[in-house]
Amino acid sequence: MDDVGRRQYSIILVTCFLFVNTLSNVYGGITSTFVRSEFPATDIPLDHEVFAVPPGYNAPQQVHITQGDYDGKAVIISWITPDEPGSSEVQYGKSNKNYEFTALGTAPTKYTFYQYKSGYIHHCLLSNLEYYYKIGSGDVAREFWFETPPELNPDTPYVFGIIGDLGQTYNSLSTLEHYMESKAKAVLFLGDLSYADRYASSYEYDQIGLRWDTWGRFVEPSTAYQPWIWNTGNHEVDFLPQLGEMTTFKNYLNRYTTPYKACNSSDPLWYSIRRASAHIIVLSSYSPYVKYTPQYIWLKQELKNVDREKTPWLIVLMHIPFYNSNSAHFMEGEGMRSTFESWFVDYKVDVVFAGHVHAYERSNRISNIKFNVSNGYPYPVPDESAPLYITVGDGGNQEGLAGPFLDPQPEYSAFREMSYGHSTLEIFNRTHALYHWNRNDNGKKLPTDAFVLHNQYWASKQMRKEKKHYLRSVAAGLGVY
Numbered sequence: 001m002d003d004v005g006r007r008q009y010s011i012i013l014v015t016c017f018l019f020v021n022t023l024s025n026v027y028g029g030i031t032s033t034f035v036r037s038e039f040p041a042t043d044i045p046l047d048h049e050v051f052a053v054p055p056g057y058n059a060p061q062q063v064h065i066t067q068g069d070y071d072g073k074a075v076i077i078s079w080i081t082p083d084e085p086g087s088s089e090v091q092y093g094k095s096n097k098n099y100e101f102t103a104l105g106t107a108p109t110k111y112t113f114y115q116y117k118s119g120y121i122h123h124c125l126l127s128n129l130e131y132y133y134k135i136g137s138g139d140v141a142r143e144f145w146f147e148t149p150p151e152l153n154p155d156t157p158y159v160f161g162i163i164g165d166l167g168q169t170y171n172s173l174s175t176l177e178h179y180m181e182s183k184a185k186a187v188l189f190l191g192d193l194s195y196a197d198r199y200a201s202s203y204e205y206d207q208i209g210l211r212w213d214t215w216g217r218f219v220e221p222s223t224a225y226q227p228w229i230w231n232t233g234n235h236e237v238d239f240l241p242q243l244g245e246m247t248t249f250k251n252y253l254n255r256y257t258t259p260y261k262a263c264n265s266s267d268p269l270w271y272s273i274r275r276a277s278a279h280i281i282v283l284s285s286y287s288p289y290v291k292y293t294p295q296y297i298w299l300k301q302e303l304k305n306v307d308r309e310k311t312p313w314l315i316v317l318m319h320i321p322f323y324n325s326n327s328a329h330f331m332e333g334e335g336m337r338s339t340f341e342s343w344f345v346d347y348k349v350d351v352v353f354a355g356h357v358h359a360y361e362r363s364n365r366i367s368n369i370k371f372n373v374s375n376g377y378p379y380p381v382p383d384e385s386a387p388l389y390i391t392v393g394d395g396g397n398q399e400g401l402a403g404p405f406l407d408p409q410p411e412y413s414a415f416r417e418m419s420y421g422h423s424t425l426e427i428f429n430r431t432h433a434l435y436h437w438n439r440n441d442n443g444k445k446l447p448t449d450a451f452v453l454h455n456q457y458w459a460s461k462q463m464r465k466e467k468k469h470y471l472r473s474v475a476a477g478l479g480v481y
């Protein structure tokens with residue numbers, strides 16, 4: 001067994017028989033030696049079956065669903081009809097083939113991007129959740145289903161998948177297939193969806209729109225059946241003045257919707273949802289965030305809205321990581337870190353997931369919030385109230401792996417590996433969750449970084465209680481009581 005293998009084995013033993021208390025005792029600056037023999041980092045050819053267009057004239061394609069409200073009682077269903085607007089209706093019901101209800105979507109929209117013309121894009125909100133749904137009519141109608149999430153409750157078990165920087169290569173396909181083997185019920189997506197904008201530098205300009213379409217069909221086997229909680233990255237910005245395209249996020253915003261109004265956000269690019277026992281905050285790395293901007297004002301309020309007694313798990317998603325020890329994108333997150341990090345510590349955020357860097361990395365619990373330009377405190381220090389920062393930018397896109405890692409490994413970095421994969425967060429109850437990062441091990445899925453995550457809110461409450469208890473017994477021993 002190699003080092004990583006041995007470590008992996010011992011971690012599984014530890015997590016099975018005694019729950020790991022503090023991660024920092026178990027992990028200390030591991031740089032995995034695993035070397036990925038990669039599939040070529042090129043996009044899957046257009047005529048491959050993963051991009052197959054559903055048969056029949058105007059058949060609905062690129063079906064995807066996302067949470068439609070704040071608390072998970074609604075779903076937004078989106079799809080594209082290629083030839084004509086077609087029906088905007090979704091038929092749905094409790095059982096397959098028996099669709100008792102109908103919901104009407106928004107009037108289909110289309111847009112152009114350089115010389116590309118999109119199909120007709122439909123979005124339909126179902127606020128009365130049922131399992132089965134059908135879109136399109138006649139022989140090109142297509143049927144899908146999804147699971148209604150459990151009611152908000154602090155002890156509801158729930159499994160999230162975490163995927164970032166996916167793209168549409170054979171590596172992306174292996175990440176998607178591995179993810180779909182997991183028990184996860186919803187994806188927390190970390191930005192950089194299709195990488196279609198890569199075609200802006202190869203003079204294949206109309207492929208930008210086409211590759212957004214192929215990506216929509218590529219992920220449909222998952223996105224039609226469970227919500228993907230969307231977030232954007234630099235590859236969604238699509239600011240291409242050389243093509244006359246100056247409206248940012250145009251491809252993304254036409255195709256993907258988020259329930260941002262339900263949480264009083266003013267923009268679909270940042271928002272939050274609550275699902276099962278988790279409060280999930282999505283931040284936009286490529287929108288203004290400094291003091292007095294809408295995102296700053298919204299986040300400040302939204303953190304106050306978090307009720308840890310109801311949703312104990314507080315998770316933040318963003319594209320650019322705050323803590324990264326890869327030479328790729330090094331320090332790009334410093335602006336947002338200096339603005340928001342102290343809030344994350346104050347509110348005891350459990351985990352911050354980011355993408356952007358095409359590798360895997362997990363931090364220790366550290367913070368760097370004392371620095372005030374002149375006081376000489378520029379370093380991250382261990383901080384029990386700080387979140388874990390985990391970078392899962394390793395979906396497997398066209399740009400390939402990022403590296404090299406900085407050497408020596410900085411103290412803030414607990415584990416890092418230059419390969420592809422995805423994560424799962426299996427929440428058991430208000431206090432415990434099991435986290436896995438699953439490596440794409442040359443075609444096989446291999447859980448590689450695994451640990452029990454203790455909820456930050458409940459852990460600190462427990463600690464306060466124990467301290468009080470201890471002080472009381474000391475006091476009692478001294479006869480003061």
Ligand SMILES: *[C@@H]1O[C@H](CO)[C@@H](O)[C@H](O)[C@H]1NC(C)=O
Nearest residue numbers: 070261262263264301302305
């Ligand atoms: C949004 O704002 C309205 C009006 O102030 C308020 O009633 C509602 O509770 C807010 N919702 C959230 C999720 O903050």
Ligand SMILES: *[C@@H]1O[C@H](CO)[C@@H](O)[C@H](O)[C@H]1NC(C)=O
Nearest residue numbers: 370371372373374375376377
């Ligand atoms: C910066 O920190 C130093 C040392 O703690 C303190 O003396 C000084 O007043 C601080 N400056 C500002 C502007 O907060």
Ligand SMILES: *[C@@H]1O[C@H](CO)[C@@H](O)[C@H](O)[C@H]1NC(C)=O
Nearest residue numbers: 019155428429430431432433
């Ligand atoms: C939560 O789940 C863990 C693991 O199954 C268990 O050890 C713990 O006692 C549970 N805590 C609560 C509050 O139910």
Ligand SMILES: [Fe+2]
Nearest residue numbers: 192233234356
């Ligand atoms: Fe990125």
